[in-house]
Structure formats: structure tokens, C-alpha cells
Amino acid sequence: MKESYAEYVKHYSKDLPASLVVFLVALPLCLGIALASGAPLFSGLISGIIGGIVVGALSGSHTSVSGPAAGLTVIVFSAIAELGSFELFLAAVVLGGALQLLLGFAKAGIIGLYFPSSVIKGMLAAIGLILILKQLPHFLGVDMEAFGEMAFADGEGGNTFTHFFYALQHIQPGAAIIGFLSLGILILWEQPVIKQQKALGILPGALLAVLAGVGLHLLFRSIKPEWAPNSEMLVNLPVLHDMEAIKTALSFPDWSGLANPLVWKTAVVIAIVASLETLLSIEAVDKLDPLKRHTPKNRELRAQGVGNMLAGLIGGLPMTGVIVRSSANLASGAKTKMSAVYHGVLLLTSVMLIPGLMGYIPLASLAAVLLIVGYKLSKPSLYRQQFRVGYNQFLPFIVTIAAILLTDLLTGILIGMAVGIFFILRANYQTPYHYHGEEEDEAQPGKRIKILLSEHVSFINKASLQTTLDHLPDGAFVTIDGSRSTEIDPDALELIYDFQTNAKERGITLELIQIPAPTGAGGH
Structure with a gap:
């Protein structure tokens, strides 16, 4: 004082x-x-x-x-x-x-x-x-x-x-x-x-x-x-x-x-x-x-x-x-x-x-x-x-x-x-992750793609992430990296693990890095 x-x-x-x-x-x-x-x-x-x-x-x-x-x-x-x-x-x-x-x-x-x-x-x-x-x-x-x-x-x-x-x-x-x-x-x-x-x-x-x-x-x-x-x-x-x-x-x-x-x-x-x-x-x-x-x-x-x-x-x-x-x-x-x-x-x-x-x-x-x-x-x-x-x-x-x-x-x-708020939501929708693609090499044929998730991935990002996963080329080697994420919404987690189940049918090899296991649809 x-x-x-x-x-x-x-x-x-x-x-x-x-x-x-x-x-x-x-x-x-x-x-x-x-x-x-x-x-x-x-x-x-x-x-x-x-x-x-x-x-x-x-x-x-x-x-x-x-x-x-x-x-x-x-x-x-x-x-x-x-x-x-x-x-x-x-x-x-x-x-x-x-x-x-x-x-x-x-x-x-x-x-x-x-x-x-x-x-x-x-x-x-x-x-x-x-x-x-x-x-x-x-x-x-x-x-x-x-x-x-x-x-x-x-x-x-x-x-x-x-x-x-x-x-x-x-x-x-x-x-x-x-x-x-x-x-x-x-x-x-x-x-x-x-x-x-x-x-x-x-x-x-x-x-x-x-x-x-x-x-x-x-x-x-x-x-x-x-x-x-x-x-x-x-x-x-x-x-x-x-x-x-x-x-x-x-x-x-x-x-x-x-x-x-x-x-x-x-x-x-x-x-x-x-x-x-x-x-x-x-x-x-x-x-x-x-x-x-x-x-x-x-x-x-x-x-x-x-x-x-x-x-x-x-x-x-x-x-x-x-x-x-x-x-x-x-x-x-x-x-x-x-x-x-x-x-x-x-x-x-x-x-x-x-x-x-x-x-x-x-x-x-x-x-x-x-x-x-x-x-x-x-x-x-x-x-x-x-x-x-x-x-x-x-x-x-x-x-x-x-x-x-x-x-x-x-x-x-x-x-x-x-x-x-519209512009904030729009920005979050557009940038839930960084997409990095490399051409296939002789040792491992197929396009190599890395998806690095952002710090916060919310339900707002679900549509953008779904579109990206749907358009991945068949036979690709895909890595989804959550090492930078502090929070991943349960809806996004569910989407990623659903993709893991369906990836085999498309010949996609999927690697998940520090992606927490889902605890149920829509919940933690």
C-alpha cells in the first residue's frame, strides 16, 4: 500500500x-x-x-x-x-x-x-x-x-x-x-x-x-x-x-x-x-x-x-x-x-x-x-x-x-x-490442419501425405476435415499428426477413426501420431 x-x-x-x-x-x-x-x-x-x-x-x-x-x-x-x-x-x-x-x-x-x-x-x-x-x-x-x-x-x-x-x-x-x-x-x-x-x-x-x-x-x-x-x-x-x-x-x-x-x-x-x-x-x-x-x-x-x-x-x-x-x-x-x-x-x-x-x-x-x-x-x-x-x-x-x-x-x-464471430469461425473452418503432400518413391509406391492438425480442432472443423479425407487418393500413405494439438473435439476424433476403418478398403495406409482414442460419439 x-x-x-x-x-x-x-x-x-x-x-x-x-x-x-x-x-x-x-x-x-x-x-x-x-x-x-x-x-x-x-x-x-x-x-x-x-x-x-x-x-x-x-x-x-x-x-x-x-x-x-x-x-x-x-x-x-x-x-x-x-x-x-x-x-x-x-x-x-x-x-x-x-x-x-x-x-x-x-x-x-x-x-x-x-x-x-x-x-x-x-x-x-x-x-x-x-x-x-x-x-x-x-x-x-x-x-x-x-x-x-x-x-x-x-x-x-x-x-x-x-x-x-x-x-x-x-x-x-x-x-x-x-x-x-x-x-x-x-x-x-x-x-x-x-x-x-x-x-x-x-x-x-x-x-x-x-x-x-x-x-x-x-x-x-x-x-x-x-x-x-x-x-x-x-x-x-x-x-x-x-x-x-x-x-x-x-x-x-x-x-x-x-x-x-x-x-x-x-x-x-x-x-x-x-x-x-x-x-x-x-x-x-x-x-x-x-x-x-x-x-x-x-x-x-x-x-x-x-x-x-x-x-x-x-x-x-x-x-x-x-x-x-x-x-x-x-x-x-x-x-x-x-x-x-x-x-x-x-x-x-x-x-x-x-x-x-x-x-x-x-x-x-x-x-x-x-x-x-x-x-x-x-x-x-x-x-x-x-x-x-x-x-x-x-x-x-x-x-x-x-x-x-x-x-x-x-x-x-x-x-x-x-x-x-463469422470471420473467426470461417478462419477455423479453413485452417484446422496443415496438408503436406509428397510424390511416391520407388521403395514405397503411392503418394505420401501428412496432415498436421492445429492446436485446437473443434466440431466447426469437421466438414473441412471430412472433405479432405474423402478426396485423398486411393493407395496413398497418409499420416495424421496430432502432436501439436492440445484439444481435439470428439466429433473430429470420431471422424478420424471412422476414416481409419474405411481406409483399408481404398488401399490407404494410415499412420496416427498422438491421436487420442475416442471415448464415444460426441463425448470425451
């Missing part, structure tokens, strides 16, 4: 500035996701605070950030409507967290290792594109939807692209100017000339962009009020001036829901979807980590379970590991998990002490921050890199992006997984 504390102190100068950026990204997302979920505004902030402080402290991830997830908004909205009570929904959140805790102890985190990298990269790129498209209206000063909502369609006849074109026709000049100024500062702060200056490099570009936005907003209010963004284009926090106000802002579970099957159904859905999104996010963040550290998946599930139980107990939304905030954390130079904890403390401090001051921040400045994060997730170089690898990687990658854009995060990932 002493080494850990020493590490946290050592990287304090990196983690604290990064936490400021994550705080600026998380604040509007927490609020927007609560609005999109049809839940009390404060519920999103509660989850952001718990996700930062509690989950951040319990997690084994160095750079992941947890909080309310945009991918859960549809589930939350539907569940609250179906249950008819936010308090009943909170009971489901607590139960869902308990199920996640059990999954962690059952070591279910390994499932995240079975997602192809092409699908994970596609998820990152799609989130980047959605982030860009969804923030453009706010960047231009058009208040249309919950800030941070990720779905392609809004359920009211509109979608991401119609909102984008609507925004171009309804630009609010003041907000647009603030947005472009903030974006310009962010781009400038990415340039080597700034990064090479130690004094300037310490200051996070996102913080400067937001401060510039606040300053310009106040300037517009003084000299050109009609250009100043209205209240809907500014951050809006509840004012918690005393304990009574805090009690009013909090909500508590209705435990009568324990007898309601719908509450348990909701809990199971929350546990499964939140766990899957967390594992995918963790896998993606680990790939982005320049130090290539690996997060203990089961510990992460346990941390998320504790976080969701606590959030449900005091009126918070369900949370997951979230790639947008985690990516912002990494991009801002975070080195340890204390950055996530610090961002949770900043959220708590802002909610308790300065809700009025936060109300001066234009959403256009925050949208500019997210535009940069989105670009970093979906750089053109990523597409070129995936294309060069080959179509078996590029197609799952591009299909995942298209599916997420046109449906939602979870559905898109499942579609991408289906395509990725």
Missing part, C-alpha cells in the same frame, strides 16, 4: 489536471443522461459522484472512469415507465448492483476477453462519431435534446442527422462564437508549440476553453444581450443550500418492490447490460493506455456492484465504466486511478458549494471539449489502419460502427460481434 500511496503522490501533478478535464466532461453528461432517462436531475450527479469516489477507489483500473451511462438511458426510461415509480426502480438498481457483485465473485469478468479487437475499436470509433454529431447542436447553440444522449433516433421522428441539419439552420450567434473560440483554444493546446512550454502545458486546454466561454458569455450579457446564451444553453444545477434541500433532492428505494417480478426483471437486465458495457469499456480503455496496463475484470465487476448498490440506496442512476470520460481521462494525461477519485470530489464540491457559479458555463464550451474527445476516438488514421490489416478485421470494424450509429450501443456491438 505504501508503494501505491507513493505512486499517487508522485503523479498528483498529472492526475489532478486530468480530473479537471474529466469533471468538465462528466458534469454535462451526468445531467443530460438523467434528463434523457426521465429521472430526477440530481440522480445523474449522484451516480457521477459515487462512480468517481467509491468505484474509482475500489476499482483496479488505473484510468477508467465510472458514472451514469448513456447506453442505459433507454433501459432506465422504459423501466421507470413500466414500474410506475422511480422509487421502485431504485430497488431494482440496488438488486442489480448485488447481482453484479455476485458476478464478480463468480469470476464472470473473463467474458470481456472474448470480444474481438476489431469490434472494440469499432465501438470506440462509433462513440467518437456519435459524440461529434450529438454535440454539434449544442456547439452551435441549438437546445434540442438531452445533452450527451447517444441514441441515433429520438423516438419523435428525428435522428442524429436531422438534428444536425436543423442545427445548421438555427444557429445562435453568441453560442456559436463561444463554441468556436473554445474549440480554437483546444486545438491550439494540442499543438507541439504549446506542449513544449512547461508552464502552458500544465494548464488543461479544456479548463481554459471553459473559462474563455464563461468570459465571453459575461461579455455578451454586458454589451450584446441578444447574443448571450439563454438559461437552456447553460449548465443548470440544483441549489443545495441546507440539509432540507439535500433531503429533498435525494430519493430512496421502495422495498415493497422485492415482491414485484418486474423489479427483479429490471435488476437482471441492469446487471447484465451494465456489466457488459463496463467490460467492453475496460477492454477498450486498456487498449488506449500507453502503459498497456490490464484491469482485473472481476474486481471491476465487484466495484461496479458496490457502486450501483450505493447509488440505488440514495437515489442515483445505474452506472458503468464509461469510455467517453475514460478516454478524456487518458487523453488528459492521467496516470493513476486517483484522477477518477478527484473528479468525483470535484463533482461533489461543485454540487454542494458552487451550483450558482456553474450556471455561467455555456454548453457550447463543453460541447467543444467533447468534439475533441470524439475526434480522438475516431481519427481517420484508425480507419486506414484497420483497412490495411485486412477485410476480416475491417468488415467487423465498419459494421460495428454503422450498426451503433443506426441503432444503439448494445445492439450495434452485438451485430459487430456476430460479424466478427
